[in-house]
Amino acid sequence: MHELKTINLYHIPFEEIFLKIRSGFPHYEYDFKKHLIHLKDENFDRVGFVRLPLHLVINDQLRVLDELATVLYVSIESGYAAICIMEGKENDYHTTFSAYMTRKKQGFSQIKYLNKKGKSRAGSRVRLAATTEFFENINITLTDLFEDYEFDRIALNCNSTLIPYLYNAKEPCPFDKKDERLYKIPVHIPQSNYTNLDAAIKKLMAPMLFYDEEDKDMFELFI
Numbered sequence: 001m002h003e004l005k006t007i008n009l010y011h012i013p014f015e016e017i018f019l020k021i022r023s024g025f026p027h028y029e030y031d032f033k034k035h036l037i038h039l040k041d042e043n044f045d046r047v048g049f050v051r052l053p054l055h056l057v058i059n060d061q062l063r064v065l066d067e068l069a070t071v072l073y074v075s076i077e078s079g080y081a082a083i084c085i086m087e088g089k090e091n092d093y094h095t096t097f098s099a100y101m102t103r104k105k106q107g108f109s110q111i112k113y114l115n116k117k118g119k120s121r122a123g124s125r126v127r128l129a130a131t132t133e134f135f136e137n138i139n140i141t142l143t144d145l146f147e148d149y150e151f152d153r154i155a156l157n158c159n160s161t162l163i164p165y166l167y168n169a170k171e172p173c174p175f176d177k178k179d180e181r182l183y184k185i186p187v188h189i190p191q192s193n194y195t196n197l198d199a200a201i202k203k204l205m206a207p208m209l210f211y212d213e214e215d216k217d218m219f220e221l222f223i
Contacts, residue, residue, distance in 0.1 A: 005213050007222055009050070010206035017207060018062035020221045021050065030060050035153075035183060037062070039211070047218055048211030053204055054153045054183065055088045069152035072145065073201055074138075075185065075192040076158040076166065081138055082197040085149060089205060095141060096194050099134035131165065139171040146174040157185040157192070157200075 009017055021028050027040040039048045052058070057066040068088035075082045085093040154175055158166060167173050175182070187200050211219050 003213075004048075004210040005216070007209040007211075007219070008206050009209055009222065012207075012222075014056060014064055014067070014207070017050065018058070018064075022062060024218070024221050028062070030058065030062065032180075033183070034186075041218070047215045048209065051186065051204075051208045051210065053207060054155060055086060055205070056207075057152060066152070070149055071153045071155055072142075072149070072151045073155045073185070073197060074142070074157070075189050075197045075200075076138065076156075076162055077192045078162070079134070080192040081134070082192050082194050083138075083141065083145070084194070084197055084201060085145065086201060091198070091201075093145070094194050094198070096192075097134060097138055097141075099130040132169070135165045135169040136171040138166070139169050139173050143171070143174045151181060153183050154179060154181045155183045155185050157189050157197075 012020075021037060021039065025039040025041075027042070027044050029038040029040065030036075031038060035052050035054060037050045037052070038046050039050065041047050054071045055067060055069045056064065057069050058064055070092075071086045073082075073084040073086065079099050081097040083093075083095050084091060163177075167177060185200060185204075187203050189196050189200050209219065209222055216223075
């Protein structure tokens, strides 16, 4: 596919969206992990997809099971993290974390620096201690939240460099890498603070249609 066109489907009821998909794209396929519906032509080639909001729970037949799912959103980067809990479209909880994990002059994380240089001077040890405490605090909070909530999905934004620190912290993470509820947040979050995470959540609230301009005639039922 070329650069994809997008259409916000917020104005169309979910049941109507799914009716259009079942009738116009009978070879559709629902992808639970990415929470989107692949739209396929008569040759079973993908011509577009619909990204669904996480508060919506459906089955493979595109039947709505719940519109008030409980979703945990976690965004982590070097030195900053934000957590939100959404009950349907309502924000039920949020908190943030920060730590001294970045070398001031170079501006990159201590983790990347040590992976690259292998040094361990006094300043490095301070930053590494802060890194350890940072992930322990995140996991302590997450563990408490898992005791209070039953999560339908876990939406995570965390780069591959930091993933081992999340899962290998002294305080264990209450979910593992293979948790079937995990969902990789598909929009860019410039910094892991509450404002940016909240903006990303709002962006993901509406179902979005993605398609190739060359195939626009197939999507007239949505336009």
